Amino acid sequence: MKIKSCLFGVMSLTFCYLLTPACFKKSVFAATKENFGDSITSIKSLRKMHNMGMAEYIAQPIYIQGTVVANDEHYNIYKSLYVQDKTGGIVIVMDGQSLYQTYPIGTLVKIKTQNLLLTDYRHMVQLVASVDSTSGVLVTSGIPAPMFSKYIQIVAENEPINPLMVNFKNLSDTLQGRLIQINAVEFSAADTGQTYADKKNKLGLSRSLKFCSGGTIYVRTSGYADFAGAKTPSGNGIVIGVYSVYNNEKQLILRDTNDILLTAKRCTGAAWLQNLPQTGPKSPI
């Protein structure tokens, strides 16, 4: 009897020890990839679906593919990406920060637009996740951060980007969201040597950029941009940026100050007035 008790005890102890990883279902979540379609619609075609001042819900499985040409790396762009293909560009409004870490410039992305909406902000066409007008004002929401992978698929990285060279006459809404290069421009005398924005009070500002051939485009900079406190150069030359509009105002969004190549002699009062040939530095891209 005593031996039996001992044996039972020893067996129980051993059994007890062996039991330990019992009865557990390991929570393994297999990450599933969203199914992105093969057929691609051009950004130009997508943009055509939009009527200014309206919001169009995209019910069809429409896919666009384009390259990220501007993001929030330098805080001049907030919660959005600018994507372009050969036909046009568009703003993708995304409810997330530090997008540049996932979608650096040059990333080729495929975007599933189904269930998204086309809207415009002051005539700038954008792709958003929702609209709400209950407050009397159209409030849009970007794609929620957890759903980025639902709507955006990274296809390739480090895609080359060539800005589209345009002159003032060619600036039109079809260029919205595209990376453009303008030549022979300089900041107006009043905006030369000024900060790009009010860094101290975090207020955005527009600085007028004059074409030597005539015309003005505004360089719009956020007060949060890390170069907001930098001074606008006084020279003449090339500026690269994303074309944007604010109602009827033509704007250029800089990605960083490397987009500004104004080192040549100013044309104001000289070449411009005398209608002499324009020269400037070569584009780095």
Added chain:
Amino acid sequence: MQIWSSIQCMRFKILLLISHLFVFQNLIQGQVASENIVHDEDAHATNAVDWIPSLLNATANPLNNFVTFNGRIFSWNLRGENNAIRIVDGIHWHSNIKSWNGDRLITGINNVFKRDEFLFNSVYSKSGFWSFANISLMSSENTQEKKSITLSNSFSVTPQINNLKSVTAIYRTGLLSNKIKLSAAIKIEDAPLNVLPNGYKKAMHIFFSIDKKWNNHSSLGLSVFWNRSDQGRVATGTNEVILLSKQRSYSANWGWYQQKAFFPSTRQTNTPIITLRYQKKWNERNMLSINNGVVFGKEASSNLEWTKAADPRPDYYKYLPSYFIDTALQSQLRNWYLLHPEKLQINFDRLAAINKSSLGGRSFYFVNQENSALLMMHGSVLFSSQLKPNLSFQTGIHYAWDQIHFYNTVKDLLGGQFLYNYNGWMNDDSLALSFQQDVLHPDKKMKQGEKWGPDFLIRSFQFRPWMQVQRLGPIFETSIALGYSIDGLGRIGFNQNGLFENSKGSTGFNVFYNTDAKAQILYKLNGRLYFKSILFAKWMAPKYQSVFLDPEINIAASPFVAQEQQYGADFSVLYRAPNLKSSISCYQNMNFNETENRMFYHDAYALFVYGSIGNMHSVNRGIEFVIETSILQNLKLNYAATFVDSYYFQNANYQFVNINNLQLRESGWLQIKNLRSSNSPNLVNAFSLIYQPIYGFTIGLTAIYANERSIAPSLFRRSDWVKIKVDPISWSQIQAIEMLDDNKVINVFLSKFFQTKLINTSKLLRWSMSGGIRNIFNALIPVIAYEQTRFDYLRFNKNRFPPKYLMDAGASFSVRIQLQIQ
């Protein structure tokens, strides 16, 4: 995999059956009990095994047993005192530095101790310590006269959530010929990796003691406790994320990394403790004891941190459906989470990819380890004298010298190459408000394993002489005591950060002088009926967090730093009969000058602020009722009920200062008058039935019902500033403290004790086995519930930063088998 899982399940079921058939008893009080329940959420997730009763654990007071071992699930605290105090070898291991508490280190192997005394609702203690709640006086001295070996094996499981096994071995020599006794013990705990949600636990506790006696009057003892542990940590979550995840024990702390579960939130301990005990008894009347102890080693905790990058926490409020106004989008996101539950855990591969692709390999996401290097010396001297047969006198000194060196190390760069030694506060737009952590070595690139960030040391001391007199009479027993203490607190900074020049250097000691007094009278009406009354007054040093608002980066104090005061009175009626014990107590404690400090992001100012509250005055009053009786010869009933009314009786002051320059942003009154000051339930009813059909076999059931329990409020939002900005209805909703549902929990256990002899020897084998089920009906009970300090100061939407919860894991099964060979 599924087959293996089924086999394991089958094993478990078979064992449960066995345990039900053969579970035995070593329980004296019949209470499901444990000394080893540590009072934090991590312990809650891992220590389910330790609620199983043992001889040591149960105390003489059923109310205390209910509260300590069954009531924590409801935050059931007695008299506003959250923590029970353990005095081990005459030393308490509590420090004013960050409220450090060494009880869990000392009692890592809880069954090597014997309990000397248990105090509850009493002012007289032979140690000189006192408390209204409870004090356990424990000793590590080997008191066994015979050699023995004890082997113990236990495990607990909460299906799909928790799994912990432990093995303990204790060897005691008994009294050797040279009047020396030796003890040695080891306990190993293991919860395997990937057991969710806390991840894992590995711990080893080692104990050794030697005691020498001479002349039957004097003794000298040395004990060593050594704890090494490494465990994951759980996390609280909002109701929304708990529902989304469909997991009551959801934790946002972990994620997937290289196709394995990865737990960056961990805690490590490596702390040897040595105590030296000396006792001299001149005679039965006069005794001196001197106890000294030292703790050294390191404690550490790690967490995922980030700088200049998107918030990686999957339960960040901006990632949850409730953040979005559009209901269609809410629904879309909710469905997305249901289809992709992995989105509710951290994707470390993505974080590593970001780190790897950054310029130069700068880590934006990394695992930081906060280290606390300990050096603490605590001690006590006690002289006790029986002046007359009915008059005893005791005096003594408690003293403590504590030093904790706080510093960070880079634990894991998550695929990156370096980390800039910057402070990385992020505001809500992920814009970094960074500054140099060490301006003398700016822009330093820190590698994995290197020290970075704040580097400072806090020192504190306490010197507390005390005396007490007790007079025992035939009708009255009286005792009176006085104490006086000198407390000091100082900081030394080892690096100068970019914000505060004074962050480097020594502050010297802030010194506080405090006193306390207590008196007790017991009136014996007859042999069965007693009346007891207690009065006390305490003046206490300000808390650490008031003396140093944020010692990581500056030496500023709270503007409300002041001596805290406590006054109290208690009146009890006690009834003692052979088959019935009962008591009822009414009490009232008044607390003055309590303070609170928090650092948080203030949405209205769009910056981090230090929030300080001062001049909080509260009252805790209530009634406690206990009854112990035997319904039948072998059926015992314990019942206890508490009614608590705790509230602030005045409004309090508050202020917010900008963390970058300590400039005042806002100050005023908090409208907290008449608000609850405790989140313990207002009314709790508890009973236990203990049935002992045969000697050594016990079946027990404990049920507790808690009513009127509130979540722990954050008081800052209840300010005049908010009141004038919202309409009266919104204000009343903001000011009111949210109540939790009334809840009940039922725990059951079986235990069996028997002994046999080894054949042909005189050796005794003592077997004790026990098994139990905690929260048998799987009730969904928030163990922890609190309002977030962050509040929507822009739109005053109460639901933007909703309360957070840690839910009880649910029904958990425990089995323990112990064999002692003597």
